[in-house]
Amino acid sequence: MGTIIKALVLTVGMYVLLTGLMPKAFAQQITLKGKVTDSKGKPLPYATVSLTAEDIRTYTIIDGSFTLTVPPALYLSQTLTLRVSYVGKQTLTREVAMNTSGILPVFILKDDNLKLPDVEVNGIRKKTSASNSSILFDREAIEQTQALSLANVLDYLPGQTIMKPNVSVQGMQALTLRSAVSSNTVEALNNAFGISVVVDGGVVSNDANMQAMNPGRGLFSANNISNPENGVIKDRSWRNGTLYRSYENAMQANNGLDLRTIPAENIENIEVVSGVASARYGEYTTGLVVVNRQAGLTPLRVTVRTNEATRNIGINKGYALSPAIGVVNVSFDYLNSQDDPRDKLKGYQRIAGSVLWTYQPKGLFHFKNTLSLDGNATIDQTKQDPDLGTEQMAKFSNRSFTINNRSEWLVKKPWLYNIQLQGNYSWGRQESYEQRYLNSNTFLGIIDAMETGIHEGYFTPGYYLSVKHIIGEPVNAAARLETNSIFKLSKVGTYKLTVGVNYSYSANKGPGILIDPSRPRFHNSEKKNDRIRPYNDLPVLSNGGIYIENSLATKVLNRPLNLNLGFREDIQNKYYTLSPRLSASYKVSKQLNWNIAYGIATKAPALSQVSPGNVYIDIPLISAYNGSANQSLYLAYTKVIPLEDLDIKPYRSKTFETGMNLDAGPLQASLYYFNRTADNGFTTLYTVVPLELPNYTVMPVADGKPSYTPNGTYSYYLPGYNRMANGSYNRSDGLELMIGIKKIQAIQTSFNIGTAYYRSSVKTNVPQMYVPENPRYDLVPLYGLFNNTETKSANVKTTLVSTTHIPSLRMAIMLTGELFWLNRSELMPSSVYPIGYYTKQLEYFPLTPEQAQLPEYAHLTKKDANGNKVTTQPAFVYPNMHARLSKEIGDYLRFSFNAYNVFNIRPKEKLTSGTAYYNGQPAYGAELIFSIK
Template identity: 30%
Template sequence: MKAVYYFYITILLICLHQTALAQQPSLQGRVINQDKEPIVFASVHFEELKSTISTDNEGRFSIKLPAKPQDLHIRVSAVGMRTRLLLIKKQDLAKPVFITMEGLSYTLEEINVRPLYESTLNSNSSIVFDEEAIEKIQAFSLMDILNTIPGKATTAPTIDAPQTITLRGIQGGAYDLNNSLGVPIIMDGIYLSNDANMQARAFSQWGMSSAALGGANGTPGGDVPFTGIDLREIPVETIEKVEIIQGVASAKYGELTDGAILIDRKAAKTPYSFVTNINGGSSNFSVSKGFDLKKRLGALNLGINYAISNPDPKDRIKQFDRWNTSLMWTVSPVKNIKNTLSIDYGFRNDEMKFDPDDADQQTSLTKNTNFRISNRLNIDFEDKFVDQANFSISYSKGSQHSYKQWLLNQLPRGYAYKDTTGIYEGVVLSGRYIAEEEILGKPITGSVNLNLSSKIETGEILHFISYGFSGNYSNNGGQGIIADPDKPRWINQNGQNARPYSFQYLDPLINYGFFFSDSFNLSLGNRKLISNLGLRLDQQNGSWSLQPRLSTTLRWNSNLNFNAAFGISTKSPTMVHRYPPPTFLDIPLILAYNSEDALYLVYTEKFLADNSHLKPSKSSQFEVGARYQTKTFSTTLNAFFKSNKDGFHTVQSYRKITVPEYTYQFDESLREITYQSTGKTIDYYNYGGYKMGNHLNSNSYGVDWMLNINKIKAIESSFNMSTSFIVSEENNKSFDVVNLIQPIKINSESIWYLAYPPKSNNKKLNMLSKFGSTTHIPKLGFVIMANFDLFWYNMTKSKYGTKIQQAVGYFGSDMNLLPFPEDLDQIPVRDVTLNNSNQPFIYGCLNLSVAKEIKKKFRIAVTAYNVLNIQPEHIEYSSSNSEIFTVNKYNSPLSITGGISFKF
């Protein structure tokens, strides 16, 4: 930590020296509000200069101009203010610029309550939510915002189950885990990492998709190992801006494969704000305030959020609680230097309480706390060598507790508990006891980022160079998996039993990377080509990966733009992927008991897992698009192709194990069960476990089309539409091991195990349209929004049809994979009928929202989801028995969210 401290001080001293250098010609400006007061820390973005700076304590800003300046497009945004877009002609650049901003209000002539589809410095195909659009959603968590983007169904807010995001990819199972893992949440430039989360049972016993503890009585558990963070932990009331990168991200961002979510929080003077939203048994309360500390002490922002949810308020058995507190101190001690210190504390409790009517006495809980401190230093040099520098450092420490109990009532069972290979006498359990599962974790993460930017002129071309370094640290000092041999929940599950496994002595994961990018503009006659060429080099789990990121936009004219991008990105394995518990195969030799004695003789074979071979998962994405914009409407069309390779997944494997054969009898004189070896051995082939590997591969391609019709004054309404069409194909190169019901004969040997192509190799197609209208009456401060989701098609189909006709090979007596002999008559086919499913009809869901503002201080909003309460049904009959059927319902029932917000 001392080295980081000295490095930070050195950077600060260099910055102070550079800012003292002589200033070059620059554009000067000032940002004020309607009362002529300066707006401190407003964000001023210069599109042609690829630069974003902040106003100082007097609302002033200054930026160096190139030798041959051109017209400048400027975007000015500030907390609680309507964003301003300006065009400054090159002949006016020598004049000071004065910008007046209006406070956000429904009484303004123009408001923005819909997401914007923009080409930003971070991506060609970003979706941006500003402060006004975020407030209108009445979100309980970040997930409710993300559910409004193209391709996502708009649903009523819920925080009763874990929420993770997936973008542009195949859905289901391990694919969801990998996709979400590859979508980092970056808040105020700091990665919110889940890489130290190890709240999972041994995946050698359970597989990756089932390793997390479930909740009691079939409810979802609260843990999210192997994936991205739980979005329920992120309230939205203190968020100023959300940018969703679905396509190719800038080379600045590492540790991603499927996009990124960028969050900027409010960091300026703001009024007291109280917000509450209620939906059914869920309630959300938030209080925030931004203080102006005066005398160059900057602004202090405080926020407190509390959420509680009971799916069934009548019994309150299932309950979710969330506390979040945040402090941000933003200060500009001298001109062109801005520093932000952030301290966050969060608590989450997802609990299933004891139900007196439950004979199994099931309970479960997932309790997490997290403390995070981070600091960001931003400097505008206006120097020849470095224009801007951003340095950030973050440290986070948490505590995680997962617990589940179940009253078991069964026959006496034998339980193996030793952690060494050999034959021993295990424990014979009575069969009736309170079984427990428990995992204790203490995740620790840290990050450091240094980003520099410079401007270089080569002839007529101005280059905007960005370069930097990033590093991430992950560790876990928790007690780990707690396994009490007197209270085991699962006995001989997949031939294994749980053992204690400590996280305290595991090596930390350290990943780091470097990036370089060059943005430049070329004039092609009357047209302009804006390009960004980037390269990233990451070291992840001992592997180096080179990741080019290229994007370009062709401005055909003032209305029409074309864009294209290509990028390769990678995500490292996390600690739970990298450090699995050992595998213990427990083979019962004798289980005997009577009223006087009990004996469980067991053979245990221990295998140490080494996942150092895991490579980072990898994504290659290409996208093209076009945008046409007029004063009346705008439309955007994006098409993409994405190839994901080396995703993390577990596959089943089996071993041949040979053990001695024993006989036993009850010795009347000793009054105990005795045993002895027969001298013979027994071969077992059905013992094994799941192994982690880079097995998942898929290709996804699709089109997003968005259309926005600007406000029609005669009816005070605007309209929008989006359609998302995605096709995903699994292309896994591994195989499934299938245990046959009846063996087949190969070379006079009975074969029980065949290797087939993965049953999960499916093709999926999804098409969803979203239609919306916004009616805004400024004089009344009144807004009505209607949204209609139209579900055209959702299909899952096996690439093999209904049968896998050809197996890959078979497993011989040594359990090695062998090819089939050429003279083999017949190989059993594999039925994959259940992998095929189709949405039976087209259906839709209408949502309606109404909001009223009173005196610019008080807002009342009501949103009804599935306002017509339409829930179409489809009955699926069993192929083997026409009397067995399943009723599938589409759309959730009518749900209403009511909320108020008050600012003073």
């Protein structure tokens, strides 16, 4: 913390120095005045008026008027681009000459509907204050996805696979960006975990999520709460070319945010940063998803969606209370989804509501405050199937409440333009539950000791209802304070200084793991058993940081050049991190812009990674059962391995990105190359625990428990466990091409083409012991040791969207085609062949590369699930096609019809584990939107 204080003092000193050295830089300010109305002349209060390139903004008051003070530092520009935006209206931009009198013509914003001549229905790449390569989705683009949640919108990002709008099949829907790794890998978890989701300026954190059993069994088995079909794969769907199991509750902890929990009904726009973000953003490694919701006057809007067995209704209304109180926006969302209308066993429900209150008084300091209250409840469950006879059932429920407040003071002084303050607090209750009848043995020996040593246990019947129950109460809080100042550097250009400080807090106060040791879900699996574990004594995670950002707008060869240099200093899990970020944007010509960026970003470990919980290894020593539990003896040795408050470093990424943006009238295109390396990723390392334990002589006792004494001999045991640690390394690079052809009037159609090519190389940075699936205990080489286990993957995917928009008919037809070119994975030699082996006694013997490939060590080599060292799934190119029709009837009703996999394209491939079907089954849905003005 001392380092941060020193850096803060240094930053403030630089700020004072700059403001003190440039008193002559200020000249008389220009004040722009104007008014914003709708097409009927009705004033629009709380509209945002901004200078796009400079990120300077103000807001209209209750009569629709605004006053924007232009700092003299911007005098180098001949014209300024003024942007006016409002909820539910088409954004308007206007060039304003610097020699203007200050009084601007009225800005008339038209309703954002299909009657407009041009409608943007796709994400566009654009330079923003968050990044010079952001991808933005406006409200109309969100509408065209028939989105049930945020996840459906983000399916249209480069490289993503468009899934049918069903939230019950795929289970948890976390996002991964710019990666070719498979979804069922640790690297995919790290990628998703490194994405920060920001809603209304507040980070939605998953750091306090503890819905996982102890990862001593392995990272993935620890997170799976259920697999109701006992591993039988009825159907397969593919996302990013990787396999998802139907009817499987996906992982919660150690993962990214479940995007199903964020409704899309009241989202105004979405910004996705997959490259280098501004220094103001911390706690991320892979990317950002910035969500801005509606907070203004809007008509009563009722949306009804249906897709097979999925039903969704959303209600949204924004209205003015009074000039002295402000504007309130209220929204409600209900979703009920089943996997199959013929099968009601698997289901997902979501109830969400929010209230956004915006207040803006008219005073000396222009002030705006937005307070949001959000409530959310979700249930992901499988009901009992009477045909199974096992009373099998699983569910995951999540209730949360969030309060978030954003304040901005437009001081508009030469030395201080504005001050921003943001804070949020969230509380939740998460419950994971699974039950099923088990009949493994006639009786079971149970040990529930909590300390290392030899203990007497007890016997229970082997037929019972097993229950796995976890209750967590995550608490998250965060705050950020930021100031911005704008200076004129003589004839050099405009300099903007941003200084900020942020803090976050995560804890979990839930009851924890509430299992019954006498009814274990997995009895003595690999010599390990679970124990009751409360969460209310877990450590608290707190992360703090400061940042400074320097932005310079100047000209080189008489063309605009924007430079941005930022630094972040953070304390994350008691580790100090420094994250420099540099970006530049240069206008090569009137139509061509070149961007380049480099940055380091870090993400602190989550609570479940720092304190995953102790591992309990139980070794049965005596099991003497004579039919009576009171007269039987069960003796076992328990080894407790403490895994609390682990010393885990933050996850770190280094990203380089460069690209070109072309705006040639009817043609818009962008081509970007990126390279991202991520180290210190979170993973599980397998560790063997050699044990030498005594053997006993057991003597029967009449009408009592047998007696036992050590006989002087010993037995050797080699149980193992998985330990959370840093050790995952990922290097990804690739190309992203986006081409947009504006509407061709002759056919009333526009086109958008996107192609993404990703390569990823993942490995562990430490030697890893590998236990074969079927160990050969009859052979001396028992365990293999692998150095830098490495896998290389690549995938290529193209998306083509055609939009036929006829304003006179207020109708739009969108056809989306997907082409999956390649999905390839290769185990490198370091992954396939061991560098050495261990014997039963844990003696280690090294191997040369030549020795490792000899037949006597073949049982130690690694292969994928299908027995291959190189996999290409599928081994062919295949397409998919979707369609959407939208029609407006007057200003009050919009009808949309959506078809996923409209032509039933379902290629299949034979695998050793079964038949894989690519693309999901055809799905059809409809949407009705009522707007009451």
